[in-house]
Each structure stands twice: as C-alpha cells, then as structure tokens.
Amino acid sequence: MPLRHVCWLLLAVVAGTAIGFTIGLPGSGGAVTASPSSVQEEAAAGLAFAPATSRRPVRPTGLYTGREAPIGLQRVSGVEAASTATAGDTPVGGAVSYSAPYARDLTFMAFPSGATVASTDAPAETTGSTTATTPTVPSGPPPEISDVRTVALTPFSATLSWSTSEAATSRAVYGLDVPVVWTAPTVSGTTHQVTLSGLAPASSYHLDVTATTSDGRSGVSQFVLTTPTLFAPVHVSTGNGAILLDDQPSFPKLVWNQCPDAVSGNLAVGIDFFMGNGCGSSAQLATWLSGSAYAIGDAKEPAPARAGTIGTFLPDEWDTHLPSNLTAADAARLIPPSPASGPRFLTLTNHFYSRAAPLPQGRGMYPALAASADVLGFDLYPLQNWCRFDSFGDVFDSQLDLVALGRGKPTFQWIEARQMDCSGAQLDPTPETLRAEAWLSIAGGAHAIGYFPNNWSAAVGAEIAEVDHEISTLVPALVEPAIAASASLGSTVKVGARDHNGAVYVIVVNASRTPASATITVPALVDRTLVTLDGQNKATAKDGAFDVTLAPLEARVYIAAPAA
Numbered sequence: 001m002p003l004r005h006v007c008w009l010l011l012a013v014v015a016g017t018a019i020g021f022t023i024g025l026p027g028s029g030g031a032v033t034a035s036p037s038s039v040q041e042e043a044a045a046g047l048a049f050a051p052a053t054s055r056r057p058v059r060p061t062g063l064y065t066g067r068e069a070p071i072g073l074q075r076v077s078g079v080e081a082a083s084t085a086t087a088g089d090t091p092v093g094g095a096v097s098y099s100a101p102y103a104r105d106l107t108f109m110a111f112p113s114g115a116t117v118a119s120t121d122a123p124a125e126t127t128g129s130t131t132a133t134t135p136t137v138p139s140g141p142p143p144e145i146s147d148v149r150t151v152a153l154t155p156f157s158a159t160l161s162w163s164t165s166e167a168a169t170s171r172a173v174y175g176l177d178v179p180v181v182w183t184a185p186t187v188s189g190t191t192h193q194v195t196l197s198g199l200a201p202a203s204s205y206h207l208d209v210t211a212t213t214s215d216g217r218s219g220v221s222q223f224v225l226t227t228p229t230l231f232a233p234v235h236v237s238t239g240n241g242a243i244l245l246d247d248q249p250s251f252p253k254l255v256w257n258q259c260p261d262a263v264s265g266n267l268a269v270g271i272d273f274f275m276g277n278g279c280g281s282s283a284q285l286a287t288w289l290s291g292s293a294y295a296i297g298d299a300k301e302p303a304p305a306r307a308g309t310i311g312t313f314l315p316d317e318w319d320t321h322l323p324s325n326l327t328a329a330d331a332a333r334l335i336p337p338s339p340a341s342g343p344r345f346l347t348l349t350n351h352f353y354s355r356a357a358p359l360p361q362g363r364g365m366y367p368a369l370a371a372s373a374d375v376l377g378f379d380l381y382p383l384q385n386w387c388r389f390d391s392f393g394d395v396f397d398s399q400l401d402l403v404a405l406g407r408g409k410p411t412f413q414w415i416e417a418r419q420m421d422c423s424g425a426q427l428d429p430t431p432e433t434l435r436a437e438a439w440l441s442i443a444g445g446a447h448a449i450g451y452f453p454n455n456w457s458a459a460v461g462a463e464i465a466e467v468d469h470e471i472s473t474l475v476p477a478l479v480e481p482a483i484a485a486s487a488s489l490g491s492t493v494k495v496g497a498r499d500h501n502g503a504v505y506v507i508v509v510n511a512s513r514t515p516a517s518a519t520i521t522v523p524a525l526v527d528r529t530l531v532t533l534d535g536q537n538k539a540t541a542k543d544g545a546f547d548v549t550l551a552p553l554e555a556r557v558y559i560a561a562p563a564a
Contacts, residue, residue: 270468399444
C-alpha cells in the first residue's frame, strides 16, 4: 500500500477515535437533532403504513441520527415539536391534533379533549410554515416544562422528574415507534415525577412529557429515552397476573427446545425466552445466551445443569400422563419445587378446554396442575392439531378458559408457526393466521406468547417480528386485567380490552377467513375517539360502542387516550 494511503488511514483512525471518545464521555450526549428539511419531508409523508389488509413493513420510525442512541434521555430539538390543529383539519371528538417528526397519527391523543397544545421547546428554523386553525381554546401561553431528567434508569424502567412554570398536572407518554402508553397523571403542582414501566433493555422510546393547567392550556416536550443493556442478573417472579423482570412487567415471547446454534435467528424476530435446550443442558443454553435473552431450565435437571436459568418448566403436556384424581400434593411429590429456581412454567394440552374432547382419564387433574405451576400455558393449533381450516375462534375461547383455570396466574399460548401434523396447503400456517392467532390469544388474556415449532418460513418470521414489536411497545397495557368488552352476538369478531392509567386499549380480531362486521361495546370508552396502533383506522365511540368492519383474519389494536 502506498505510504500516502497509510497516512490517510492513520489520520482517519485517530480522528474517529477522538470523536468517538468525545461522544462517549458522560454528559457529552446532546439533543437529538434533525435537519429541518428532513423533518419536514418526514412530517409531510407521515408514517409509511400499508393498507389495513396488508402486511406493513417492520422498520424503525422517527428520528434517525446516523449513530447509536446514547443511553438516557435526549431532547428532540431542531424541529417544531408541536403545534395547534393544522389548517383544514377538524379535531376529532374535540381533541387537538399536532404535527411531530413521529407519531403524527397518534399523538393527538396525548391531551384531553379541548386542550390546546403548544411546544415548550425553543422554536426551530424550518423551511416551510404551518397554518393553524383557531379552535375555541383557553387563551394564554402554555405551561413551560423544564429540567426534565432521569432520577433512575434500569433496563426495565425509568423514573423521570421535571418542573413546570405554573401549577399543572403532568404525564409521560411513551412507545417504541409512537407514544402510546401513558403514566398516571401527577397531582397539580410545579414539580413532577413519574415512572415508566415495562421497558425493554437496549431500546429507544419516543417520549412526550405533557403538562395541562386547570383551565386546559397544555404544553409538551419531546425526548428519546434509551435504556441500558442488561448489566446484572435478572430476578424473575410473578405478580398481578404478569411475569416480572426485576419487579417490572414483561410480556415474554417464547420458543421451545431451541439449539444454541439457532438462537440468533430467534433473537432477530424478538424472541426473549427460551424454554429448554434441544442440544444440551439448560445451563449451556443460558451461557450461550449470555444475557441477550432468558433461559428456562428443565425442572427435572439437577441444579448444576440449569445454572443461569431464570425459571423451570414442568414436563411438556404433563396432563396426558397423569390420572384424573391427581392432587396438588401428588404433583409436588412427582417433581418437588426447587428453592430459588424461579417461576415454574407448565404447558398443557388443549383438553382442559370446554369445547375440546377430554382426555380418556377425564379432566380432574387440571386444578392440581394449575396449582403446581406459576405460569400456565397450552397448545391448541387449530390448523395443525385439529386440522380445521377455519376454527380460529377456539384460540380466543380456549384462552378464556385457561385464564379462568389459572385464577390470576400469568397464562400463555403456543401459536402454530409452520406445518406439523396436518397435510394440505390450505392448512399450512401463514403470516395472516399467525397474526390472527397471536392477537386472539392476547385478547383472551394471554400475558406471554410462544411460537412452535422453533423454526419457520421467512414470511412467517417477518410477521413474528412485527407482532413481537407491537407487543413490546404495549407491554404495560397488555398485562392489565381485562375490562368489560363484547362484540355483536353471533359475530366472528372477538374482542378484549384493557385499561392502563385511564387509557383504553381494545383488541379486535376477525376469527374467520371471511370479512366480518360487528359493533364493539366497551363501556369504559364512553364517547372517546380511538386510533389503531398502526394509524390506519379511527373510530368514535358513542355510549361505549363503535362499529368495525374487518378483512379476513384481520387484527387491530385500538387505543383511546385517557379522558379529561
């Protein structure tokens, strides 16, 4: 290589090292900045959603800075963070919509109906202008939000504090792509503190800090919050119907009996819990994962063979081999609990389900088995076990039965990911069937989800990645207890609803291969406006009810902001 080339390479290495060192210094991470032109283009284009009946691409949305996001809180600057309703728009249900470099279709929900929204950041230079309408709103400047900082930050939670220039109630709203999870409001005052729960390690969240005065004036400051990677062993437990990681809610995505050399493909689509090692001991799998995910060990293995695991699993489909008169004491004698080994997971067959045939020995063992586990799951597989072309409603109904059997324990369901037992192309799992089954199980109350077998086609893998991403942004809401919700009698549409800090999340799924319409009734909605997670659909509830028309096997998650 010529000497001049060597010199130039050395100069580049030295310069790059110096720049990287400067960026890495504590306190050197500045605001996340975007050029006005690029922000304007993105805001004009909105989010790149596909039609509601298509698969939308899985890609990061929001600001791309060209470098890895620094850990902690970074202000979004160099953009107009918020504005009042844009010209020609009529606020839906009295709510005020505003433009932002991300979440244009959803962030109008961040404020109560009738509130006026204004940016508390310094105005940024832009190449264009926004013409605002003049809705009837309180006059006067918005409350200023200042000194936003992290009080505590872990891979699973963040505690934030800030001040406002006058007495106001405040919230934080956050999400991976758009802010869709609300904290509880603070009491009216000038100092505020909230905790964001259900976060994922090494992940960046779009964050709105909002403040609203008693007369309805509202302000917002926008940030990107990035969590640290795992840096210590994680304590896994259960509580309030959820699986907890260091006492924070989680929504595990599982596979069964994976070999270590195939783990990377599962990690790439969002799998974070590995139940059993198909090619060795659980301890070997835990070592291979090395903190990138969690291993669940075989309860029958000796303790050294499952070192490093976060829990244990009881024999797969144990109910098949047990008598109907089994007691909890019998189950404990067969596989005694192991102290300090974490939660015990159990996968049942579908024979507990009231619409499935019982086992030859009956159903009497199920209460004892449910008592012996901390986390209860099952497999049904309408396509590949029952060999039925259009029996997806049973995924939802059987999940309801399992939730009842579990009596407050976290539950999960295995979702069929490829051909197994039933032949014929019409019975092969597809991206559409996987998505429908996954959201049917969640609507029915699942607080974790598994995919079986542990390998699948590229198309199905892309759908798993999308579903897992959507789940991850909604974790705190999805693990809340179910609230009253129903669909029209006789409809193939299934519905489940959750309330999290006043926001209402409504999961609707067409459990049929033909289009379907239904009236969805969720009394907690009253007369609120809802927007789907993908920004494709809006609805306005009247007396807690709204209408939907769904394509075959279509699943939607509707979100209604907290009421005023």
